[in-house]
Amino acid sequence: MQLLRFTTAGSVDDGKSTLIGRLLYDSKSIFEDQIEAVKRSSEKKGLEHVDLSLLTDGLKDEREQGITIDVAYRYFATPKRKFIIADTPGHIQYTRNMVTGASTANLALILLDARKGVVEQTCRHSFIATLLQIPHIVVCVNKMDLVDYSEERFEEIVEQYTEFAAKLNVKDVRFVPISALYGDNVVNRSEKMKWYQGETLLHLLETIHIGNDKNLIDCRFPVQTVIRPHSEEYHDYRGYAGRVAGGVFKPGDKVLVMPSGFSSTIKSIDTYDGPVQEAFPPMSVSITLEDDIDISRGDMIVRENNQPRVSQDLDVMLCWLNEQGPAMRGKYVLRHTTNEVRTMIKEVLYKVDINTLHRIEDDKEIKMNEISRVRLRTTKPLLADPYNRNRQTGSIILIDETTNETVAAGMIL
Numbered sequence: 081m082q083l084l085r086f087t088t089a090g091s092v093d094d095g096k097s098t099l100i101g102r103l104l105y106d107s108k109s110i111f112e113d114q115i116e117a118v119k120r121s122s123e124k125k126g127l128e129h130v131d132l133s134l135l136t137d138g139l140k141d142e143r144e145q146g147i148t149i150d151v152a153y154r155y156f157a158t159p160k161r162k163f164i165i166a167d168t169p170g171h172i173q174y175t176r177n178m179v180t181g182a183s184t185a186n187l188a189l190i191l192l193d194a195r196k197g198v199v200e201q202t203c204r205h206s207f208i209a210t211l212l213q214i215p216h217i218v219v220c221v222n223k224m225d226l227v228d229y230s231e232e233r234f235e236e237i238v239e240q241y242t243e244f245a246a247k248l249n250v251k252d253v254r255f256v257p258i259s260a261l262y263g264d265n266v267v268n269r270s271e272k273m274k275w276y277q278g279e280t281l282l283h284l285l286e287t288i289h290i291g292n293d294k295n296l297i298d299c300r301f302p303v304q305t306v307i308r309p310h311s312e313e314y315h316d317y318r319g320y321a322g323r324v325a326g327g328v329f330k331p332g333d334k335v336l337v338m339p340s341g342f343s344s345t346i347k348s349i350d351t352y353d354g355p356v357q358e359a360f361p362p363m364s365v366s367i368t369l370e371d372d373i374d375i376s377r378g379d380m381i382v383r384e385n386n387q388p389r390v391s392q393d394l395d396v397m398l399c400w401l402n403e404q405g406p407a408m409r410g411k412y413v414l415r416h417t418t419n420e421v422r423t424m425i426k427e428v429l430y431k432v433d434i435n436t437l438h439r440i441e442d443d444k445e446i447k448m449n450e451i452s453r454v455r456l457r458t459t460k461p462l463l464a465d466p467y468n469r470n471r472q473t474g475s476i477i478l479i480d481e482t483t484n485e486t487v488a489a490g491m492i493l
């Protein structure tokens with residue numbers, strides 16, 4: 081069954097928790113005892129209706145106890161698809177949270193309040209979603225009940241957003257008028273908005289076409305570990321395990337191992353469930369080769385006529401995620417696919433004003449949540465692709481060596 085990963089983003093109180101609760105509840109993805117608990121809590125709070133946002137409150141409790149959770153993953157399934165929601169609970173650290181949750185997302189769900197329309201956060205989230213090249217954006221115009229389910233208001237917001245999105249490189253954007261509180265157009269069609277001819281949110285999530293979103297052209301297999309079992313039966317086995325980051329690999333394919341540059345042929349492709357004739361993203365497999373080549377973690381198996389760039393100088397769009405800005409000529413650990421090298425920020429070229437999308441060239445001091453274009457120099461060459469070609473081999477993170485914190489996420493240009 082196909083899996084759809086999506087992120088959620090909205091401003092405080094736009095109704096994100098309620099919407100997720102509603103999705104789980106109406107699609108019957110939660111357990112009876114959870115429903116009972118939520119009903120009881122709602123009654124205790126003197127509410128007339130069941131407060132579905134209580135379903136996701138476990139997260140809030142943890143937050144209030146000071147436990148940091150950047151991204152909470154929620155799973156649910158309908159007969160048509162499986163879903164993973166990367167729910168990003170932060171108020172202030174939204175950029176950070178979104179970047180963390182979005183790197184593998186197929187779709188970004190952007191929530192806004194029908195009374196307020198498009199606000200700064202909407203623009204910010206949309207910009208980050210396009211920067212991260214999340215292929216589909218669904219704008220949920222929530223709280224339609226508070227604007228009398230007005231078609232006119234909905235159209236006004238669609239127009240407002242479309243005008244803003246014209247400046248972005250958004251490939252696919254949809255709009256759904258909903259009321260998360262009453263369940264209109266979330267899972268069930270709204271009786272109150274007969275003017276809306278489009279799909280309900282769940283139906284959209286179940287049917288949106290994501291098959292073409294993967295890169296099946298550029299073969300990229302970053303090696304995670306070398307498998308050499310010690311048992312008698314397998315003593316000849318030498319497999320390179322990892323997750324396919326691009327392209328299709330088959331036994332018999334001529335391949336090239338980078339950075340060593342040795343060529344070989346794929347002997348077999350094994351998985352947990354046995355050998356396969358084909359491996360493509362995001363399958364986790366173990367590849368064996370006809371020849372004995374010295375391969376280690378961080379190396380990449382590719383095709384001869386289609387190689388990533390080998391370079392120590394990278395131009396990157398960087399989202400800074402830490403309270404503390406980068407140190408002058410500061411050194412960081414750069415993680416890229418299964419590889420780790422050390423790096424230095426050589427130059428800040430410009431920052432981006434997320435609201436106007438203009439370049440800021442006169443202020444180059446990077447602060448938390450800001451996005452800037454920087455030039456990096458690494459201690460060892462990386463095997464990199466532009467992010468717009470491959471989201472796995474085109475993205476990096478920077479880690480502070482002393483604190484071990486992830487301080488930035490970047491997209492290679």
Ligand SMILES: Nc1nc2c(ncn2[C@@H]2O[C@H](COP(=O)(O)OP(=O)(O)OP(=O)(O)O)[C@@H](O)[C@H]2O)c(=O)[nH]1
Nearest residue numbers: 091092093094095096097098133222223259260261
């Ligand atoms: N009238 C109306 N109220 C709603 C709707 N959706 C959410 N609300 C209310 O809006 C308030 C905020 O909802 P939440 O779901 O907690 O919002 P949130 O965005 O998750 O907020 P945080 O988790 O605090 O970021 C609650 O009082 C909800 O009951 C809606 O469709 N209509």
